[in-house]
Amino acid sequence: MSKNSADGCYRENISEGDLVEIVQKHHQRSGELTEGFVQRLLTSASFHTHGIKVRLKTGEVGRVKVIHLEE
Numbered sequence: 430m431s432k433n434s435a436d437g438c439y440r441e442n443i444s445e446g447d448l449v450e451i452v453q454k455h456h457q458r459s460g461e462l463t464e465g466f467v468q469r470l471l472t473s474a475s476f477h478t479h480g481i482k483v484r485l486k487t488g489e490v491g492r493v494k495v496i497h498l499e500e
Contacts (some may be wrong), residue, residue, distance in 0.1 A: 437480040437493030443470060451483060451491030463489055 435442040437449065450462040465485035472482045480492030 435496040435498055437496055438476055438478060440470065440472060440475045440481050442496055443467060443481055443483065443493055445469065448497040449483065449485075449493050450495035450497075451485065451489070452480070452494050453489060453491040456491075462494055463491060465489065 437443065443449065445467050447467045448464070449467055450464050452460060452462055456463070463485070465487050467483045468486045468488075469484045470481060471484060471490065477492070480494055482490065482492050484490050
């Protein structure tokens with residue numbers, strides 16, 4: 430993991446408005462990532478092994494794999 434990204438499995442690392450990369454359900458096999466800004470956190474648990482589920486501002490839903498931190 431690079432120094433400018435955080436673990437998407439922990440809810441505390443993600444906030445609305447963060448730039449993230451998610452994997453959508455239909456892309457789980459290929460691992461294709463979609464980049465966007467978090468509109469809403471959908472997972473209420475503090476931890477999820479496959480990543481916290483979020484809705485992006487574009488309306489796409491998926492689990493966070495990468496969080497881009499500001500430098």
